[in-house]
Amino acid sequence: MSAQTFAQLGVLTETVEALDALGITSPFPIQAATIPVALSGSDVIGQAKTGTGKTLAFGIPVLQRVTGPSGDPDTDDDAAAASAAASVPASSRNSNRRRRTRTSSAATGQNPAHGTPQALIVVPTRELAVQVTNDLLAAGKVRAVRVHALYGGRAYEPQIAALRAGIDVAVGTPGRLLDLARQQHLELGGVRILVLDEADEMLDLGFLPDVERIMAQLPAARQTMLFSATMPGQVIPLARRYMNRPTHIRAADPADPGATVKAIRQFVYRAHSLDKIEILSRILQADGRGLTMIFARTKRTVAKIAEELSDRHFAVAAVHGDLGQGAREQALRAFRNGKIDVLVATDVAARGIDVEGVTHVVNFQCPEDEKVYTHRIGRTGRAGAKGTAVTFVDWDEVPRWTLINKALDLPFPEPAELYSTSPQLYADLGIPEGIKGVLPRQERVREGLEAEQIEDLGETGRGARGPRTGGGRRGGKAAAADAPAKQERAPRTPRQRTRTRRGQTLTQADEVTQGSPVAPVDDVAARGVVSETAAEVIAAKSAVVDDVANGVAVDGEKTARKRTRTRKSAPAKPASATRPASGGSVKLASGSLADPEVRRPAAADAPVTTAPKAERATKAAAKRTATKATATKTTAAKAGTAKDGAVKDSAAKDSAVKDSAAVGSVAGGGGDVAGEPVSNPRRTRVRSTRTRKSASVATEAAPVTENGTLSAD
Secondary structure, rough: OOOOOOOOOOOOOOHHHHHHHOOOOOOHHHHHHHHHHHHHHEEEEOOOOOOOOOOHHHHHHHHHOOOOOOOOHHHHHHHHHHHHHHOOOOHHHHHHHHHHHHHHHHOOOHHHHHHOOEEEOOOOOOOHHHHHHHHHHHOOOOOOOOOOOOOOOOOOOHHHHHHHHOOEEEOOOOOHHHHHHHHHHHOOOOOEEEEEOHHHHHHHOOOHHHHHHHHOOOOOEEEEEEOOOOOOOOOHHHHHOOOOOOEEOOOOEOOOOOOOOOOOEEEHHHHOOOOHHHHHHHHHOOOOOOEEEEEEEOOOHHHHHHHHHHHOOOOOOEEEOOOOOHHHHHHHHHHHHHOOOOOEEOOHHOOOOOOOOOEEEEEEOOOOHHHHEEEEEEHHHHHHEEEEEEEEHHHHHHHHEEEHHHHHHHOOOOOOEEEOOOOHHHHHHHHOOOOOOOOHHHOOOOHHHHOOOOOOOOOOOOOOOOOOOOOOOHHHHHHHHOOOOOOOOOOOOOOOOOOOOOEOOOOOOHHHHHHOOOHHHHHHHHOOOOOOOHHHHHHHHHHHHHHHHOOOOOOEEEOOOOOOOOOOOOOOOOOOOOOOOOOOOOOOOOOOOOOOOOOOOOOOOOOOOOOHHHHHHHHHHHHHHHHHHHHHHHHHHHHHHHHHHHHHHHHHHHHHHHHHHHHHHHHHHHOOOOOOOOOOHHHHHHHHHHHHHHHHHHOOOOEOOOEEEEEEE
């Protein structure tokens, strides 16, 4: 720190008194070099290492140059209004939108100087906006300077109410500032001081369009200050486009010329991805470890690490972009208050977050570049304290680490390969011998995240999610107990379904005819079948089944017949085994109601009422039986004629003997081949034809005796 005091730098007595109450008595080098230049109204580019007091380096001049509510409202407001009006370009002065905004402010009794912010501080993350706001409120407490944070993830209404009441300093993220300005709730025409914190990030391609839109609404005559720990060469020319002859101040400690803080011990290990959790759990049990921050590249990795450590009984919380703003602020408050001692985060917490007592920082994954590495490890070793930074480098990340090591001139060109059981790990970080990967029961003394109450922020947007229940993260068991009980859904009213086909409602017989399952016995009577007793219902159902099985038309519609090829000389099969109507090969199931042999007889004392459909089925069956009898007689007559011709023909004797032997071999191996249907006509057509002819000749020929003579018929 510098030997000077804040009073010697020209800081107001009220501000010095507020800083003394915080225990801040001597300025850091960046503060001693920047405050006098900034108080004069000049543009400033400030660059210093992490943890060296850059927030107060621009915060003290901002608090001193704004006009607080304790000032003279007549002179101060008139002068501020005149200055703001003179600084607005003519095109903006003639804008209808500008006139509407100022007229509405006057109508509500608000002076433009106090109804609009006089200073605007733009930061890249919500967490940094909250921290900068708290630091400025503490430093301007005696003067009662009105500082308000405007950032996303919170409800608009409280921020709009604060703007209407009047604020002196606005600290916000680019997105929410543009939203409020677009809705004409935020008037930027009276801003006299603009500060870009973490300027290298704000002037990056991701934020640059939004920052340019904000600057376009600011007066041309303003003071602009840019601050960051890393200021690449390409950012400086870009920053000068928006500044007026800025003074570039780079604070350096002669005793610490390196790019990183000398008080931070750095270790780089090449670790396997499957062993990183085991190594991490042992580092968290090192001697003298205080609060610890763990950084990872992706949100999913952060959530996984937090879950793994929670299962090992560490007091841990996660901060990443998929969490709601209330859960993110809850985790940071619990970390600051000591209710948890491990915070796993993405790079949203890598810039500007200042938490007292952080002793260890672990890079679970190799950072993207040297800037990210510098800001990550800068969360420890702040304000002259000591810290430890450990970086895990996987095998595929070695080329990236080589570039970081070269850019920062670090002594780790080839990281050492270590595992959770390596003695070097225990020796470097002071881990006691015999430590396992689970926190011992006697050391589980932290209250946990559940002890920190989550604040209802009226969250908006994609990340507006409530706390999780259980698991020791975000909400925990307490949040699960406070969550309202889920209302049971009322039972649904069953739908009445009616089957239709071609616009007509189907009846029981129609469904059976079209191949639908047969309805239960109780549904037959409900579908219009005339019956008064159970026996009548059974008889009626059996008649309907017979109709369908025999192929009889039902209700005037003809059912499709399945045709099966049979041989001419096949004997007629019993009616109980085949369908009489089509001669198919489908057999009825044993015990089926359609089987006449097992059909239950009707009750003797109750006359059976035959349905009209059953009568038609009986007539059709009789007709088919007569047709089959005629066909059988014709076949027998033809067989007799052929038999007589074979007896008279002496030349057929030798062929009859051979064919009868062939018929015997076929009959002995496969039964009645001639009566079976042909399964594949294309392949067996020729063979089947020869077999049928041989069988026919053998049947018609007379039997042969042992001495070779024909026996008499």
